[in-house]
Amino acid sequence: MSKESSLKKFYGTREAYGETLVKLGRINRDIVVLDADLSGSTKTSMFAKEFPDRFFNMGVAEQNLIGTAAGLAASGKTVFVSTFAVFLTGRAWEQVRQSVSFPKQNVKLVSSHGGITVGPDGASHQSTEDISLMRTLANMKVVIPADAYEVKKVVEYAANFKGPIYIRCSRDKFPVLFDEDYVFELGKGKILRDGKDATIFACGIMVSASLEAASVLEQEGIDVRVVNMSSLKPIDEDLIIRSADDTGAIITAEEHSIIGGLGSAVAEILGENRPTPMIRVGIKDRFGMSGSSEDLLREYGLTATNLVNSAKKVLEKKGERVKA
């Protein structure tokens, strides 16, 4: 580990969510929070402690969790619903579709334990399909924040925005990238580091890995643009096209299946507008497994090292293309 990374600060995305909920709950009496027996893990327990009358634990019953949230939203409440990502988006997907997304109910789906960094619990509790499942729903917005400060801003945004939105938090603490002054804009990608040779579009924990990869590449004379693509839907179509024009090579990085996630979303835009050499870094049609987060990230290639190699590969593709 480099000296720089050993000095990194870490801050939990789910902790940031719990703190923000409490803050919002003090300002807005219409905010209610529901959980399905995982409030200690999702950190909605912080809201439950301060506002027991506005917190509803629905037990181990995710379908009813979503339906009840929809009924509360139909009655004018701003409803935050939380459980693990795999249960929130998978177990109750059709309830989200019928009761929330289709009638545009004001329900905020905020998961914890997204991706494989759930760790030792293994595949049953890991979520590698949630972006795909939520992205396909009409009316649904999808955001995967890159650090805890972004979580705060996204959750505040969600509370003031009317309609359904999915926000993914994680079990592990994320390296801190931003601060309290961070500004979140739905539908906008943020260039965190500019470069001319290739662009990495990343979301979630892969944003910090991408920045790390960019530093390594810089030392080898490769100049890479890194974009925080936290807003997966709507997605910043203009920035994707512009980056293809500016850099001519694209990498996507996500702690999610490359089928249906960020890689797919970017490929859809490029395919229709600017076919460009591209590599998708993510989980390649596999389920997760048990292990420490660090081991799992390595096993699935979700590392700065793999991003460095992928950048070199995509530059080769770009080179072949220029020659042709």
Next chain:
Amino acid sequence: MVTDKVILELGKKAKLMRINILKMLTKAGSGHTGGSLSAVELLVSLYFYKMRHNPADPKWEERDKFVLSKGHAAPAFYSVLALSGYFPIEELMNLRKLGSILRGHPFSAVTPGVEVSTGSLGQGLSMAGGMAIAGKLDKKNTRVYAILGDGECQEGQIWESAMSCAHYKLDNLCVLIDRNGFQIDGPIMKIMEVEPFAQKWKAFGWEVFEVDGHNLREITDALDSAEKVRGRPSVIIAETIKGKGVSFIENENRFHGTTPTKEELEKALKEIGADE
């Protein structure tokens, strides 16, 4: 006690509803006839007797709320909304047409008087539960009503919700079950038995009423009694006849998801006494 005169008036509304349901379904050419006709008296009792609502102001803050969890009975729902004055009766003839406010299954965004969107079975009770919790949070005196199908009660989500509505002591919630005994593939007892039905609801902590679902006096009495229950939600299990009111549609499961032909419509209207 409801007067005879009120019961008589409700009966007239029920007859009008059946006429409209049959006409709109025949015009639409698709839709659910049997399960719409079985729910008529339940809807009439709610909209013309029990519920406080204001068709001129569908979003009136002090209204009681209704959820049609068995969303496929939309023709009956739309018919009672039109008769109440939420939109013109003529609109019923646009059922299921592109651009109409009357979709195949209830969609809250387009139809005045429709609170939530249903059609995928098993989800309406959860939403009604959420609405009842909201009513408690806002310290309102309003009530929430929901009509469920008996076949729908095969969905696990119904029982998740049954558990939570009792847990949260939602005595402002009253569920009516259209117990017509059939589902699309045949009789419920053959496809997937739900009995002992009343016992199940009792075991989940609900106050249970059992009525003849076509007897307006029994339904209205049960609705009045349910309102007095404290500390738990109520369920009225209403024994009904699928396709009620037309001899050749009653208990004829072909009419679960199909509509009468023009000839069948004429025959049916004559039998109901549409001209009288």
